[in-house]
Amino acid sequence: MKLADLFDHFIIDLDGVVYIGDKPTDGAIETIATLRGLGKTVIFLTNDPRGSCREYAEKLNKMGIPASPQDIITSGMAIAHYLKKHYKLDYKKAYVVGSQALKEEIAEIGLILTQGEEAKRSDFVIVGGHQGFNYEEMKIATIAIRNGAHFFATNRDPVFPTPEGLVPATGAILASIEYATGKKATIVGKPEVIIFEVAKKFLSSHERVAIVGDRLDTDILGGKRAGITTIFTLSGSIDQDELSKSDIIPDYVINDLKDLLKEQ
Numbered sequence: 001m002k003l004a005d006l007f008d009h010f011i012i013d014l015d016g017v018v019y020i021g022d023k024p025t026d027g028a029i030e031t032i033a034t035l036r037g038l039g040k041t042v043i044f045l046t047n048d049p050r051g052s053c054r055e056y057a058e059k060l061n062k063m064g065i066p067a068s069p070q071d072i073i074t075s076g077m078a079i080a081h082y083l084k085k086h087y088k089l090d091y092k093k094a095y096v097v098g099s100q101a102l103k104e105e106i107a108e109i110g111l112i113l114t115q116g117e118e119a120k121r122s123d124f125v126i127v128g129g130h131q132g133f134n135y136e137e138m139k140i141a142t143i144a145i146r147n148g149a150h151f152f153a154t155n156r157d158p159v160f161p162t163p164e165g166l167v168p169a170t171g172a173i174l175a176s177i178e179y180a181t182g183k184k185a186t187i188v189g190k191p192e193v194i195i196f197e198v199a200k201k202f203l204s205s206h207e208r209v210a211i212v213g214d215r216l217d218t219d220i221l222g223g224k225r226a227g228i229t230t231i232f233t234l235s236g237s238i239d240q241d242e243l244s245k246s247d248i249i250p251d252y253v254i255n256d257l258k259d260l261l262k263e264q
Contacts, residue, residue: 003252004034004260007229008208009041011199014056015048016214016236017257019063021163025235027258029064034261042071043202045211047189047218049076049128049154049170052101070202075154075189076102076128078198082188083124083152084109095119095144097137097173098128102154120144127153127177127185129170142180151181155189157218161237190215191222200226212257214238216248224248233257 012018018028035042044067046056053069060067076098083089083106094111096103106126107113114122120143127141145151153174159166178184188194190213200206210229213219214236223230232250234240235257243253254260 001264002261003231003254003264004038004040006208007040007210008205009043009203009210010035010260011043011045011196011209011211011223011228012257013211013213013215013219014044014046016161017212017233018044018060018065020161020236022059022063023163024063024065026256028256031257031260032065041203043073043199044071045073045190045195045199047075047155047157047170047195048160049074049079049102049189050099050130052104053077055101073195073199073202074101074105075195076105078195079126079128079152079154079188080105080109081198082194083111087150092123093118093121094124094126095122095140095149096126096128097130097133097141097177098126098154099130102126102128102130116140121147122149125149125151125177127151127170127174129154129157129168129173133173138176138180141177145177145181145183151183151185153185153187155218156187157189157215159237161214166237190218191220191225193222193226196222196226196228210251212254212260216243216246216250220250221248231260233259 053072057067156171157169158171160169211223212231230250231252
């Protein structure tokens with residue numbers, strides 16, 4: 001029996017699982033095509049808030065993996081869903097430390113985006129990793145939070161894999177703001193259940209579901225919290241030695257996506 005035979009729905013992380021940088025991981029294109037050919041649901045779940053669902057779909061298509069925006073769930077999308085569900089947003093203001101895509105996600109739910117002096121009196125501060133992060137953003141976010149703004153972040157990922165190696169991610173930026181304010185942000189992305197609940201809305205059934213990821217502290221821990229079978233792949237940022245020392249134990253371990261289709 002193949003591991004893929006045990007499941008009807010796959011929630012698959014992107015960075016380190018489907019691709020690293022702009023290069024697909026070994027066998028990713030063929031494996032995803034085969035899973036879909038077998039009638040499996042495949043959706044992609046990423047903590048990376050820098051891109052929109054449309055941008056991630058375009059990236060996958062360029063790699064040879066057919067995808068539409070409806071196949072992608074980002075932490076930015078999840079935080080927008082959460083805020084819209086739990087807060088009255090009419091005439092409320094938000095200061096977003098993050099990419100243009102994250103700002104657009106937040107604006108689409110009706111929050112008024114702020115900058116400069118106005119931002120220091122924002123009702124919400126929302127943090128997501130981006131390469132343009134600077135001291136001014138840290139300062140404004142700190143002042144707004146100390147003035148009473150609700151404090152949210154897309155995730156706590158300290159790093160993400162690139163062809164250069166592991167580089168700073170949202171968690172590294174968030175740590176500076178949390179340290180300056182003495183307050184902890186509410187996290188919406190993995191390993192929190194919130195993003196998995198959003199993902200489940202895209203599935204026709206909540207039975208025979210697995211998440212495939214390369215991070216123990218986000219993908220695997222989050223899957224366990226959400227009651228989803230976890231499949232850990234060694235294609236990303238953690239090796240077998242680190243896995244053996246971890247208290248977070250995945251249900252299955254594979255080398256890369258190709259192993260989903262190998263006879264066990």
